[in-house]
Amino acid sequence: MKVITPTKHSIPKTPSVVTIGTFDGVHIGHQKIIKKLTKKAADHHLISVVLTFFPHPRMVLQQNANIKLLNTIAERKEILSALGLDYIYVQEFTKAFAEMSARDFVKHILVEKLHVRHVIIGYDHHFGKDRSANIDDLKAYGTEFGFEVEEISAQDVKDVAVSSTKIRNALNSGDIITATAFLGYDYYINGTVVHGKGVGKKMEFPTANISIDEPYKLIPKNGVYVISSIYNDKIIYGMMNIGINPTFEGDKTTIEAHFFDFNENLYGQKLRIYFLDRLRDERKFESVNALITQLRQDRYNAKQTITKRNA
Structure with missing residues (x-):
């Protein structure tokens, strides 16, 4: 497989x-289309x-939309x-590409560049x-330029009943299970481990405090999650808090992962964190001891979730 960018490469x-x-x-609906494509x-x-686009059209045409995406372009x-x-x-x-007429798009991109x-x-x-x-216009252009158009029916789309928007909404509400089902894989983030305040230790x-690679990547709703990652070719499990640490009067959102039975130095490492499930909302505790008690319960609940998942 080769990635083509118009300014740097050409297609055979x-x-x-x-x-x-x-x-x-690239959710299960997209995957269904691509399977049809590769078979054809x-x-x-x-x-x-x-043929895909970057940046996302809404990033260009609605600059105040502040849209968050499920994938960075590298992940996609x-x-x-x-x-x-x-x-x-x-x-x-x-914006210049957005001004291209439909016929020019078909002629110059689909026909001349992609054959x-x-x-x-x-x-x-x-x-x-x-x-x-x-699609009717596309079929007319197909007749003019000599290509066929195969329509993915409304019924096929309804059979899958999934969209990127539904997945974003699920993640924004902390519904990891629905997001996973619609994606066909565990949602993940990529980032670098940076120094924090050392409170967890x-x-x-x-x-491990995670700094996200791209600011437009969607981060799920604040709360505590069951997670996994890969380190030295081995799966490691843990839990992660996304939030402002209200017990310590925090005011800045951080992403902090605690891995079970793990004591490696991760500073500066690139990690991919997979979301397996959500445990609870973030909340303010009356004391540090109360928070520790809850974290111990979270760890137990997370390990139970992992055991059931791997059964």
């Missing part, structure tokens, strides 16, 4: 089957191409790469300036 002049979208999260490519001796490429694609074509989304022979697209797909063109719960 081989007829392709293409699907188009932002694919934030194999059956007809075409190359499979996902990684997940897509594992699905058997030949190429990922990343189109930079700018499209077949497009697989959702029934409700819109494209071109002001998203003015729909004094309470017998040393933590």
Whole structure:
């Protein structure tokens, strides 16, 4: 699989089957489309191409929207790469690109750059300036330029009943189980371990403070979570607090992971943290001892969750 960016690379002049979208999260609905794409490519001796966009269109067109994404662009490429694609074509989304007419998009991108022979697209797909063109327009362009359009029906979409927005809403409410079911994998964040205040260590719960790689990555709702990570090729489990540490009068959101039966120095390390479940809301305790008592209960509950998950 190769990632193509318009300014740096070109795609072979081989007829392709293409699907188009932002694919934030690359959830089970996206995966269903991509399976259809790779099968079509194999059956007809075409190359499979996902045409995706970065930044997210809403980041450019609604600059005050402050949208948070399920994947960084690096994560999106990684997940897509594992699905058997030949190429990922990343189109930079700018205000100038947003002004491109639907016909120019088809002619200059799909036909001239991607050598499209077949497009697989959702029934409700819109494209071109002001998203003015729909699937009927795309079919008309297919007749003009010599490619076929395969429509993903409304029923197929309803059968999956999932969207990136639903997953974002689940994570924003702390519903990890629903997010996992819709994604088809455990939601995760990537970050670097940085120095904190050392409070956790004094309470017998040393933590790795995580600084997130990209500010647009969605962080789940504040609270305490069951987590896992990979360190030295081994799975390590733990719990993580996202919040402001109200018991210590904190006012800045931090992400602090405590790993069970683990005493390695992680400062400066890059970690990927997987969310397995949510234990509780963050809250202010009347004393440090009360907080420690709760953390011990959290640890017990987290280990129970992990045991059931691995049974």
